[in-house]
Amino acid sequence: MISLRGLTKRYGDKLVVDDLTLDVRSGRVTGFLGPNGAGKSTTMRMILGLDHPTRGRALIAGRPYADLRRPLRAVGAMLDARAVHPARSGRAHLIAQARANGIPVRRVDEVLETVGLGEAARRPAGTYSLGMSGRLGVAGALLGDPPVLILDEPVNGLDPDGVRWIRRLVRDRAAEGRTVFLSSHLMSEMQLTADHLVVIGRGRLLDDTSMADFLASASPASARASVPDPEERAALVRRLTACDGVGVETSADGTLLVEGRTAAEVGDLAHHCGVRLHGLGDVRVSLEQAYMDLTARSVEYVTGGPAAETTGPPDGTHGRSGGAEGDGR
Numbered sequence: 001m002i003s004l005r006g007l008t009k010r011y012g013d014k015l016v017v018d019d020l021t022l023d024v025r026s027g028r029v030t031g032f033l034g035p036n037g038a039g040k041s042t043t044m045r046m047i048l049g050l051d052h053p054t055r056g057r058a059l060i061a062g063r064p065y066a067d068l069r070r071p072l073r074a075v076g077a078m079l080d081a082r083a084v085h086p087a088r089s090g091r092a093h094l095i096a097q098a099r100a101n102g103i104p105v106r107r108v109d110e111v112l113e114t115v116g117l118g119e120a121a122r123r124p125a126g127t128y129s130l131g132m133s134g135r136l137g138v139a140g141a142l143l144g145d146p147p148v149l150i151l152d153e154p155v156n157g158l159d160p161d162g163v164r165w166i167r168r169l170v171r172d173r174a175a176e177g178r179t180v181f182l183s184s185h186l187m188s189e190m191q192l193t194a195d196h197l198v199v200i201g202r203g204r205l206l207d208d209t210s211m212a213d214f215l216a217s218a219s220p221a222s223a224r225a226s227v228p229d230p231e232e233r234a235a236l237v238r239r240l241t242a243c244d245g246v247g248v249e250t251s252a253d254g255t256l257l258v259e260g261r262t263a264a265e266v267g268d269l270a271h272h273c274g275v276r277l278h279g280l281g282d283v284r285v286s287l288e289q290a291y292m293d294l295t296a297r298s299v300e301y302v303t304g305g306p307a308a309e310t311t312g313p314p315d316g317t318h319g320r321s322g323g324a325e326g327d328g329r
């Protein structure tokens with residue numbers, strides 16, 4: 001487990017990480033989200049002892065990073081995939097890390113195979129593509145077979161096969177009971193990968209919740225139903241719109257979008273009225289939409305316009321508007 005207690009970082013007069021208190025628990029993948037400059041990398045660097053907190057503490061399994069005797073055996077991390085001496089081969093890079101941590105060289109060859117770099121292992125790391133550098137970074141994180149993994153943008157530069165590979169890798173590690181903490185701006189991928197989310201904006205905690213609750217709280221229930229018979233469709237719409245808080249949109253092909261009711265509720269009502277349905281399902285908000293709603297007021301660097309002046313609300317509450325349709329999990 002990773003524990004942050006009042007973790008705070010100030011660079012000059014800029015408060016970059018603001019009083020973060022949370023636990024990143026084992027046995028699940030925790031996604032770390034936030035707009036550019038929100039303080040994610042700085043938080044990860046403080047967990048890994050690469051930056052000193054201005055205030056507060058970051059602990060790994062109850063200890064500060066600096067107190068870990070064999071750090072790579074306690075926590076594996078990839079923060080900057082390109083931070084490798086360009087003239088050194090990937091294998092030599094890993095061997096140096098392994099030696100410093102009492103890890104046998106055969107483990108280096110093992111992790112190089114695991115990340116698919118077996119053949120490129122003896123080439124200078126400076127000749128690696130971004131995706132290959134990422135794979136080498138992940139190999140370094142896996143080297144000590146640690147119970148805690150911290151990965152900053154691990155899918156950056158990876159091809160679709162590599163993205164799926166990372167997803168499987170981190171999910172398998174979490175299923176083994178390890179702690180996985182990873183950041184990504186790829187929301188669709190995060191939706192498939194993470195069980196739990198920590199969201200920050202301008203250094204402050206905006207949410208610390210399960211993926212399911214994050215998505216559920218982002219939008220009211222809504223369902224989609226296809227009713228082939230026009231008269232039955234009209235009857236169902238009448239019954240639905242007679243209820244408070246329910247809105248129905250009918251598309252050209254006769255599909256109903258029912259806001260304010262779950263698929264189960266729409267199915268029950270249709271059954272009760274003797275209405276035949278061809279398609280019925282819940283409409284889920286996408287992580288991207290839920291995230292955009294939550295962080296809208298915490299974005300510092302806005303595309304095509306001035307940045308918002310306000311920060312996110314201090315108590316973690318937020319007005320979300322739902323609505324966008326997503327692919328669910």
Ligand SMILES: Nc1ncnc2c1ncn2[C@@H]1O[C@H](COP(=O)(O)OP(=O)(O)OP(=O)(O)O)[C@@H](O)[C@H]1O
Binds near residue numbers: 011016034039041
């Ligand atoms: N060494 C430093 N000195 C001064 N400011 C810094 C330093 N490192 C980071 N910052 C600032 O701290 C803020 C947070 O940066 P950080 O890299 O932690 O954000 P991030 O959430 O990881 O962003 P991104 O998603 O763009 O990677 C930024 O405004 C950045 O400019």
